Amino acid sequence: MGTMTAVGSSNPQTGTAQKTLGQYLFDCLRLEGITEIFGVAGDYNFTLLDTLERYNGIQFMSGRNELNSGYAADGYARIKGLSALITTFGVGELSACNAIAGANSEHVPLIHIVGAPPEKDQKEHKLMHHTLMNGNFDVFHKVYALITAYTAVLTPENAEIEIPAAIRIAKEKKKPVYLVVADDLVTKPIMARREPAPPRPASNLKPLQAAVEHVRQLLEHAHRPVILVDVKATRFGLEKAVRQLADAMNIPVATMMFGKGAFDETHPNYMGVYGGAFGSSEVQATVEHADCVIGVGMVLADTNTANFSAKLNPLVTVDIQPDMVKIAEAEYPNVFAADMLLAVQKIGYKGQGLAAKATFPYDQLTGRNDEPLTAANYYPRFQQMLKEGDIVIAETGTFYNGMAQVRLPRHVTYIAQGGWESIGYATPSAYGASIAAPDRRVLLFTGDGSLQLTAQEISSMLYYECKPIIFILNNDGYTIEKYLNVKTEDQPYNKIPRWSYTKLAEAFGGDAFAVTVRTYGELDQAITQADKERSSRLCIIEMIAADPMDAPEYMRRMRNYLELQEKQRSQN
16 A cells, blocks of 8 residues: 555545545555556656656556557556556557457456546647547547446546446456546545445356256266366466366366466376367367367357367357356356356266376477477477476467467466467567566567567566566568468568567667577577576577478468368369
8 A cells, every 4th residue: 555645635524634536546556466557658647657656555667658568567467467557648548459459358457547638628628639639538438438348537526436446347357447537637635435345246046056957967978078278267267166176077178279378287187278170189089079068268269269170069068157157058147157166066077087198299309409490399498498487478470379289387377369369469468477477487489570569668678677588489570470371472561671689688778698599409508598597687589490481280280271271262
């Protein structure tokens, strides 16, 4: 909690100084464990930032632009459970739109606070800078109403109602929310208007019992059930409940691509990532031939089902969502996942574990020291270097597809934007993660193309003394895009300028351990060296791909599938 005394008028009833809107806002965020707020300064948020400067317990982390600050807040929230972002009106908030929409798509709770022109100027519809020059101050608020779960215009009169409501909704729905406040209202004393928080929603017992009975009937005849864990299990804090269910039932467990890292990958029942026709054929066979699939927090999107090639039999699939359950054609509303998981555990089904010990694609180290870098041989090295407690951030693209097949140690936080897939997300997200967990090792895996969108945030990492290890895969352009476009070859729009990646830290005025590697021997040496250097400085390892079109097996299978689809289309 901030320890400063409130500036503002005295309350005539109690004689105590009343808190200002700004102080109350930061008190509420501090109560949620937020100790840093990301953003970019702009004249309409100066009062917010001045209040924050004087406030004890929360630090402002200035970003290089609003989009990157939004991505950083997203990465921070994935570690700490909630984050905040401050931008200025119009130009600032619109720059952050992509990051906020991404947080919405990915179920990440984030409080976006916007400093707006003074209230008097708004009421008089003056033509102010950062507006559309039409006297309308509500237009950006309307934009945000479409990409957040809640929006509010803060005033001293409503602050005590709107701020707690916004935070509650962000936490319950795991979505971003939007608060806009006129610059001149931030230092005004708030009016005491405490409203009791609504009761916590609980499961409706009738549908819960009916859903459990339905699962019981499925399990009575099941010989090959599996648990399939996905991204909402992580977002809604269900990992422990899923693990307890897996322990109790002793049946095979797989995760989906979006849900990578949602289940302990060292668990004896874990068999790998289910990636439809592109992933492991053993995992595919086990999941698709199961006679009962208990799915937790599934998102059946194209990139999560390998272009909808995942074939889950709906008649035997128990789809447990955060606040409802669907089995075959039956829907059970207002059933909360935690209650459902516990009830299924109590059914008492006992399985035989995995039929055979699971094998993972990158368990074997191969490649001689002098051999050039290829995916088949550098992913096993990443798997070997990972440690318990690491934070792993994989960029959309080649690394996202390859890292999904790497087996993670226990207690690793895995961050990737599987659904929104905004290229460039990972670098600022790694900055946010480094701020959220300064004592943990942060490993960023990004491509040259992706990095060129948001490289400025390496400057922020250096400025705030973050020390991640950054792997840059230099495969001369957007290799993932080349794989996805099966209609033409050698597209000029997928080429990019060649940067001196190892000189970035120097250009940003900082010091880093930076090295370019071309062979396994060099990569092994760089990994060992980086682990020593990272205690004192940021590390950059640029990996030159021997073949720009080299890619992990998952991407090759995806390419073959897309080529086949295109062929069938052109024949019709």
